[in-house]
Amino acid sequence: MDGTTNFARSFPFFAASVGCWHKGRPVLGLVEAPYLHERFMAEAGSGAFLNGKRLAVSATPDIAHSVLATGFAYVRNEVVRNNVDNFSRLILKCHDIRRPGAASLDLAYVAAGRFDGYWEPYLKPWDVAAGCLLVTEAGGRLTDFHGGDDWLFGANLVASNGLVHEELRAELSGTEPEYQPWGREIEKQIRG
16 A cells, blocks of 8 residues: 555545566556556556556656656654755756655656656655556656666665656755665565
């Protein structure tokens, strides 16, 4: 369940998110938003779909014309790098920013071309395991804040249509969350 605060408040932006990984790679992803009547699905090598219709990321070429999305850690008042500075900087450079409160749906919306980019620190693997495949199968790009591939366990993620990716990444600060002890332990379990 992603977006538990939204669910508890009857705000319809929440989803069931299921990601299946095999040998360290995503193979299936499902993000089901029941109140929105939307089912996002992806299979590695077969594309991404919304209610059976093929998805593609947007063609927005730059940050100035982009609608972005982000989120904030549940414990944002307890961490130094809380993403507020990134939000403040980017809101003045892009068309607009949304903060819906469910990472799996934010990723699905990048895949659907509704958002041009998304970033968030302090994510957990179960927040992004399904949505990541949606983005890549729809033609988008995923990295950690440094541009590397440690987004699943590294606790921060940038997803985009690919065209705005480097410009978005260049604006982000606070790339090293202070304390994420769960990340490497979960990585060991998943990768064996």
